[in-house]
Amino acid sequence: MRRLLFLLTTFLFFVPGFAQEAIKGKVTTVENGVEASLEGVNIYWLETTVGTISKTDGSFEIEKVDLPASLVFQYLGFETDTLLVSSNEFIAHQMRPTIAEELDEVIVSKTKASIQKTYFKPRNVVTISSDELLKAACCNLSESFETNPAVDVNFSDAITGTKQIKMLGLASPYLLITQENIPMVRGASQAYGLTYTPGPWVESIQVTKGAGSVTNGFESITGQINTELFKPLVSEKRYLNLYRALDGRNELNLRLNSVLSDRWSAGLFLHANNRRQENDRNDDGFLDNPTGDQINVLGRLQYTNAQSGWVGFLTLRYLDEQRQGGEMGTQAPNELRTNPLWRSDMNTNRFDISLKTGYVFPLRTYQSFGLQLAYSDHDQVADFGQRNYHINHDSFYGNLLFNSIFGNTLNTFKTGITAAYDKFDELVDSNTYSRVDRSAGLFFEYTYNDIDTWSLVLGGRLDKHNRLGTFFTPRVNVRYTPWQGSALRFSAGQGRKASNIFAENQSLFFTGRTISIDSNQGQFYGLGPERATNYGVSFLQSFNLFTNQGDFTIDFYRTDFIDQVVVDWETVGLLRFYNLEGDSFSENLQLELNYELSENLSLRSAYKTYRVETDFGSGRLTRPLTPRDRFFANLDFKTTANDKGAQWRFDLTHHYIGSQRLPANSRDGVSAEADGYALWNSQLTHAFSSSFEVYLGAENLTNFKQQDPIIASDDPFGSNFDASIIYAPIFGRMIYSGLRWTSKK
Amino acid sequence: MRKIFFSLLTITFALSVQAQKSIEKSVIEVDGVCGMCKARIEKTSFKIKGVKSASWSTDTHQLTLIYDTSKASLDSIQKQIARVGHNTPLFKAPDEAYEALPMCCKYKTVEDH
Numbered sequence: 001m002r003r004l005l006f007l008l009t010t011f012l013f014f015v016p017g018f019a020q021e022a023i024k025g026k027v028t029t030v031e032n033g034v035e036a037s038l039e040g041v042n043i044y045w046l047e048t049t050v051g052t053i054s055k056t057d058g059s060f061e062i063e064k065v066d067l068p069a070s071l072v073f074q075y076l077g078f079e080t081d082t083l084l085v086s087s088n089e090f091i092a093h094q095m096r097p098t099i100a101e102e103l104d105e106v107i108v109s110k111t112k113a114s115i116q117k118t119y120f121k122p123r124n125v126v127t128i129s130s131d132e133l134l135k136a137a138c139c140n141l142s143e144s145f146e147t148n149p150a151v152d153v154n155f156s157d158a159i160t161g162t163k164q165i166k167m168l169g170l171a172s173p174y175l176l177i178t179q180e181n182i183p184m185v186r187g188a189s190q191a192y193g194l195t196y197t198p199g200p201w202v203e204s205i206q207v208t209k210g211a212g213s214v215t216n217g218f219e220s221i222t223g224q225i226n227t228e229l230f231k232p233l234v235s236e237k238r239y240l241n242l243y244r245a246l247d248g249r250n251e252l253n254l255r256l257n258s259v260l261s262d263r264w265s266a267g268l269f270l271h272a273n274n275r276r277q278e279n280d281r282n283d284d285g286f287l288d289n290p291t292g293d294q295i296n297v298l299g300r301l302q303y304t305n306a307q308s309g310w311v312g313f314l315t316l317r318y319l320d321e322q323r324q325g326g327e328m329g330t331q332a333p334n335e336l337r338t339n340p341l342w343r344s345d346m347n348t349n350r351f352d353i354s355l356k357t358g359y360v361f362p363l364r365t366y367q368s369f370g371l372q373l374a375y376s377d378h379d380q381v382a383d384f385g386q387r388n389y390h391i392n393h394d395s396f397y398g399n400l401l402f403n404s405i406f407g408n409t410l411n412t413f414k415t416g417i418t419a420a421y422d423k424f425d426e427l428v429d430s431n432t433y434s435r436v437d438r439s440a441g442l443f444f445e446y447t448y449n450d451i452d453t454w455s456l457v458l459g460g461r462l463d464k465h466n467r468l469g470t471f472f473t474p475r476v477n478v479r480y481t482p483w484q485g486s487a488l489r490f491s492a493g494q495g496r497k498a499s500n501i502f503a504e505n506q507s508l509f510f511t512g513r514t515i516s517i518d519s520n521q522g523q524f525y526g527l528g529p530e531r532a533t534n535y536g537v538s539f540l541q542s543f544n545l546f547t548n549q550g551d552f553t554i555d556f557y558r559t560d561f562i563d564q565v566v567v568d569w570e571t572v573g574l575l576r577f578y579n580l581e582g583d584s585f586s587e588n589l590q591l592e593l594n595y596e597l598s599e600n601l602s603l604r605s606a607y608k609t610y611r612v613e614t615d616f617g618s619g620r621l622t623r624p625l626t627p628r629d630r631f632f633a634n635l636d637f638k639t640t641a642n643d644k645g646a647q648w649r650f651d652l653t654h655h656y657i658g659s660q661r662l663p664a665n666s667r668d669g670v671s672a673e674a675d676g677y678a679l680w681n682s683q684l685t686h687a688f689s690s691s692f693e694v695y696l697g698a699e700n701l702t703n704f705k706q707q708d709p710i711i712a713s714d715d716p717f718g719s720n721f722d723a724s725i726i727y728a729p730i731f732g733r734m735i736y737s738g739l740r741w742t743s744k745k
Numbered sequence: 746m747r748k749i750f751f752s753l754l755t756i757t758f759a760l761s762v763q764a765q766k767s768i769e770k771s772v773i774e775v776d777g778v779c780g781m782c783k784a785r786i787e788k789t790s791f792k793i794k795g796v797k798s799a800s801w802s803t804d805t806h807q808l809t810l811i812y813d814t815s816k817a818s819l820d821s822i823q824k825q826i827a828r829v830g831h832n833t834p835l836f837k838a839p840d841e842a843y844e845a846l847p848m849c850c851k852y853k854t855v856e857d858h
Contacts, residue, residue: 042771046835047820051769072820072835076772076807080834363768364811366798408791409798452784484780 021064025091027054027073038075038095046070046082064088117540117551119487122447122455122477123212124538124555126150128205134695134740135636135651135683139199141227146681147653149592149606149632150207151225154625157726158709159325159344159384159510161290162192168209168222168557169586169612169626173497173504174532176212176220179227180313181372182354183217187422188378188393189350191506196319196350198271198296200241200253203228210536210557211475211493214443214459215401215414218473221495221532222559222586229315232257232267232302236742243738247289247731248277251738263305271296280328281732282705284713286723288731290325290344309360317352326385327716342716344510346382366409370401370416384509385716390427391503396420410451415444418461428502428515433525437498439465454480459493467523468496485542492535498524499565501577507724508575512712514719518578524565528579531563550595559586561614568616569624569663570670573719582615586623600640605633622661625727629658629676645690653681660727666720667711674727677704691744696737703733767815768797773823775801775808776832776852785850789829793817 027038037058044051045065054060062071068086078095085091116127128148133139135147142163145151152166165172177185177194185193205227212224235257243251254270274293281288296319303312326343354374361367378393401416418441426433441463449455457477464470475493482488501517501524502508508515519526536557543550564580592606608630612623622628633654641647658676662668683697706728712720775786783801786808790799795816801808810822820835827836830846843853 042819044819048818051814051819074771074773074819074834076774080773082835363770364797365770366811405797408796409800410791451787452781 021088022061023064023085023088023091024059024061025093027058027060027075027093027095029078029095029097035094038078040075041078041095042072042074044072044074046072117553119481119485119540119542120449120451120455120479122449122457122479122489123491124209124489124536126207126209128207130203133199133202133205134685135634135653136199140195141197141199141202141205142194144199144202144205146655147634147651148207149590149604149608150209152608152630155706155726155729156289157507157510157724158286158288158730159290159723160192160323160346160506161325162195164191165194166626167207167225168534168536168559168588169610169623170222170559171504173499174221174495174559176216176224176495177226178216178224180229180315180354180356181216181226182356182374182399183219183397184227186219187395187424187500188380188391188503190500190504192348192380196296196321197227198251198253198269200239200255201229201269201271201298203230203235209538209555210491211477211495211534213414213457214445214461214473214475215416215418216399217418217420218441218461218463218471219495219497221497221534222557229298229300230255230257230267230269232265232300233259233304235267236744238741238743238745240741241738243736245734245736247279247734248275248291249289249736250274263303265302265304267298267300267302269298269300278328279731282707282709282730284708284710285327285338286342286710286713287325287328290323290346292321292323292346294319294321296321309362310357311360312357313355315352315354315356317350319348319350321348322346338714338716342385342721344382344384346380348378348380350376350378352376366412367404368402370399370403372397372399372401374398382506382509385721387429387509388427389429389502389506389509392425393503394421394423396422406446410449412447412449413445414447415442417442418463424500426502433502435467435524437465437467439463439468452481454478467498468529471496487538487540489538489540490536491538492533494531494533496529496531496563499527499530501525501527501565501567505567505575510723511575512717512719512721513569513573513575516574516576518576520579522579525577527565527577528563530561530565532559532561534559545595548596548598550593552594553592554590556589557587561585564614566614566616570616570618570621572664572666572670576617578617580615582620584614585612587611600638602636603633604636605631607631624661624663625725627658627660627676627727629656631656641687641690645687647687649683649685649687651683655679655681657728662725662727665711665722665725667708674706677728678702679704679729691742692740694737694739697735699734699736700729700732704729705732706730767813769812769814769819771810771812771819773808773810773819773834774806775826776838777801777803777806777850778852779803779849781847782831782850782852785829786826786831789825790822793822793825796822 027041028035029038039056041054043060043062050063050065052060052062068084071083071085073093074080078097118125133144136143142165145153154164156163167175173190208224210223212220237257239255241253251273257267259265272295275291279288298317300315323346327341356372358370374397376395380391382389398419403414405412420439422437424435441461443461445459447457459475461473473494478490480488517526522528538555540553561580561584564584566578566580568576588610590608594604596602610628612626613620614623636651638649639647656678659673662672662674664670680701681699685693685695687693709726709730711722783803786801787799790796795813798811823833823835827833827838830838830842832838
């Protein structure tokens, strides 16, 4: 056996190296009248697999074949030559550059759209660039979707000031939210985590609707949102943004990047915001938005070695935030002030560290390894009136991934293993909850892409989880292009997750409701896990009308819950959690039209309709605070930038939010509805040059406000008190301004 | 057991060294215009056994190929691409193949620079 092996190995090693007679030569060119040697020229015998590459001094040695034979010289930017070789003589060959006109610079006048749709990828992905993020007032991740129809942004409550997001009619816990493909907003950070990524740090956002990849875990149900932060190697060296709004919010954003050597570069990102000013425009004695401050610092190191194929990122982040809300205190009008005052105080500390390394095989650039390791520690201590909520979440995530092909790059696959560890410690009023979740999984995803007509992704993962058991998660995506400029997509997949009922529903703490968990001996707070199937179709068509481009999309998605933790707000004074018995689903139909009206003016619009229903204990109802219809339109105008980059930009956004059902409460009763309403936002930017610009904007131009947003505000410690029922802006019109400065050096 | 493990390791290593040696990357200029050309050029390349990766750029007209030299040669790939209507450095497309291309792929008439 051993001898055979030795023979085999020897054979394999020596066959290709068989000594052969060689022909020598040199390749040169004429550069400004001087002869220069050419390195890296492809030299090979025609119709054979025998070839070589010229060395630094232009010299080469090529294995001899049966003569006469044709020797081909090939080099990028030079004319390919074929020589007839009939003897063993030294070959001196001079190559000519390809005619200059072919190398002339091409000026492409088409600017890249700030929202890009894919026509060839199998998944329904919308990419939002950093340019698009500039249109939002001041943004952290939760606010960055206001000019984009793929994600719905709800209104911030008066207590925490956080805007929640929804996709396909379901709240963010059913989404997988990743940062550079590492799960980020989950567990303890589920409710407020999106506000911890400042917009100016974000290079781009990819929003995937429907079933996504299995490579990042089993948790995603309705879709995936991935953010890519600026990379130190390629982004601007210095960036500064200052922002101030009339509601008292101040922001500072700073990015510093530096290339340390040919392989290392480093970045330091800083974000700070505060609000000291107390606002009570609706005179209910409660602040309209919380005061407080946030410090957020991120440092990263990037390693790139093109020769060896190794790349890596080490990222560290620290966040500290305080928010205070509730009654105005001494500034409140006497007749409104309660004794004691209802105050909220929330302190959050978070530390993240992640290491990403990747190796791309030289030559076989289609084959690579990737390793992602991440750790985070999230700690939130909050008091809401007499209630308190404290959560600590330690999380570890590891993912090892291998990419390669079957035969050729039309057939690619990804496979690997994932390990996750989550430790939760919670204090809810006087009850403590502790648990550890551990899981390990194996995934495999195959992609077929025939380039122009269709592509297919088949993925699956097998996980073993200490509380969810062992289970299989299948996902499929298909893209078919029936004619040019179109894409028809289908997706289906399953996902499951543990419901962190308190962290995901923190608005319950600013109500006087009694909390009741109808335990069924499940693994999470006495409740079972959540599991749902999502499927949908989408059709995208681009068109040209009056020489201008546009595109039209229609899509329909449905999510069916097999298991769900139902959050039942349908009884006055009570909040119940129980496992679903019966049906629960969400349906979403979206029509989207984007059109370039002229070179400087473009329009985006979308109409969305939702049907989100659940079998509650009291019967089937539409999910509360879920508008049935939404309409969105955005008009974007920019002047043509001059050669210095000076430019005016203007945009106007319209939102119509249809009627929505309110949760049961003491004031409005059991099945009250809030009427639909319209909102307008606008922004004007003047760029003095490509490195300095100022902007002025207004959110909610028509000053629309929700009347008396806090129920029973005169008795905040009573069971009827409810500050969670927010379906429209509380503060009204908000004017803001800011500046941005960038330096490439 | 250990012996088998090491034997397998050696074979794998030997095979990968061998396989590594025969993999070649080449960039050649191929005439074409649009996305349809891209699909045709790439699909033709993929039909040849041993072609691992083929990617043609509509901007630069460069075809980047990764192929196994023990199964495919740059010549045979170019010959096939020319046969479906696209000029390559070594082979000119036959007139009838060029004539058969759809209007948007007529690179000889399109002034794209």
